[in-house]
Amino acid sequence: MANKRVGKRTVRLQNNPTIISAASVVGPKEGQGPLKDYFNLVLQDDLYGEKSWELAESKMVQTAMQMAVKKADKKLEDVNYLLGGDLINQILPASFAARELGVPFFGIYGACSTMAEGMCLSAMLIDGGFADLILSGTSSHYCTAERQFRFPLELGNQKPMTAQWTVTGAGSVLIAPNEKGPKVRYVTVGKVIDKGIDDGNNMGAAMAPAAIDTIYSYFNDTKDDPNSFDIIATGDLGLLGKQITEDLLKEKGIDISNVYTDCGIEIFDLEEQDVHCGGSGCGCSATVFAGYIYQKLLNKEFNKVMLVSTGALLSPTSTLQKQTIPCVAHAVVIEND
């Protein structure tokens, strides 16, 4: 068996890939939420000086990446690879950002699981001796996502209470071999799971089984103890999906309830901010990780963390063709020395 594999699905990294910096940019609404003090930049205008929301989203992820490089006192020329992607057709924001940044580019697509997908791949590429510095990041924007996946904003459509609110935000991490900072210890890559839900306004319930499968696989492979974590954070399951995940994992003998939260619940004040079941979008787990969780790791308030970004791999075309929603979740385990 390949020497870094543990159990059926998990990889143990052996050369201390280190998250040497992280940066986050969020929109005005996110900048009024409970995590507002953790973000590096809060935009006053969600067009960010651009002519379209798509170009604004691209500029957000570009800014988050530039900030991560600057915070680590590195140069863009020294970055070997950039991994990025987002929800927008043909990952326009990430591709355009990669053009501006001039770093060799792996485009990835994992819907809202993209942050963890990029971190899994980046950690392995660093661990394997293929790169000295990798930037990984992602973004989402309420206005680009709404008009692509649902309705023109101008319609002012209402949403059912199971729906979530796409985060306007971008987050990025910079990973290097064996430096000072939090280390990526394990990654567990998700299978695509589809339990037959076809309601794009109930993504939490659609994605929960993928999160359950990945979290269960990690604990089954490593025999690790959930209570050894300071926090286990799923990406954007929201209120409903979080409850399903917690309950069904408990039925399978894994009790994460003491340490479990969901980035979609953390980023907004669910009662005050009218976001129904919580935040969603690639930018949700990206900004909560790059902002809040990373800062807590640096402060040693958290010393062991699991990020499980969750993605719904539907498209407007698959919805029109009456298909159900395939989902995926990737787990990254990060520890301080």
Next chain:
Amino acid sequence: MANKRVGKRTVRLQNNPTIISAASVVGPKEGQGPLKDYFNLVLQDDLYGEKSWELAESKMVQTAMQMAVKKADKKLEDVNYLLGGDLINQILPASFAARELGVPFFGIYGACSTMAEGMCLSAMLIDGGFADLILSGTSSHYCTAERQFRFPLELGNQKPMTAQWTVTGAGSVLIAPNEKGPKVRYVTVGKVIDKGIDDGNNMGAAMAPAAIDTIYSYFNDTKDDPNSFDIIATGDLGLLGKQITEDLLKEKGIDISNVYTDCGIEIFDLEEQDVHCGGSGCGCSATVFAGYIYQKLLNKEFNKVMLVSTGALLSPTSTLQKQTIPCVAHAVVIEND
């Protein structure tokens, strides 16, 4: 410097990642082209028994992956990762195939560079000891691409002579550490290059600068000799893009003219099949590699090959917003022992 890097942009693999099998599925038109005898399955019906072209494309890539696993006498349960993506919004065909195959999934997006992008990542993940078996593949379909990127087929629009014809086809490779078969020796990952072309019917010219940048980087990093290759194949530059690439590389001191071809030119009979500048789409380099080139490697007619899949990272949204076309090209160098 990370121990597997060579020069500025290239990685030398050290543990003999081996392409142990490859498989290809093509549509009826491709099955009448000059490479028809190299493909494993030629469909008689481009709906492949499905209700939509998108579902047909998904079934094609699923079939190509299943065939690659079967040809190597392996089982799907033994495959650690599946890397896939395609041109379709939210990579619907790859995601749906991953759901059916049940293998942990990294979704990727590199437009028509996806085949080489997946092979670069897969070779590194195998080389680094993270997996024992990785499936990588991609697809395109004339009918899904036309209606998404251009016009409804029912309109019967004409195209300018610079345009290319999207290949209906899927190709897949299975990669394992140090087995019998052709080895991936080097990978050079592309930067996103945009020289200002905004005409989606002139993709060859848009993508050529990205191919030039990547091919030049490989030779600059390794000091390898172009004439040591049996074939250097770009993905889908077509007639026009191929000529640009050959000419501009020669100006930069790299003469690949003796060994250079383009998959988009090989797959169709340009005069008989009315495809203007040639084939395009993720499936173009995927099927030409998994069909023709891989077979020639097995036969030892080719012993050293460079595949440079080329991708145009535009979207219908970026086109409507009058943006230019960012492009990318990734190179994979494969050798027999």
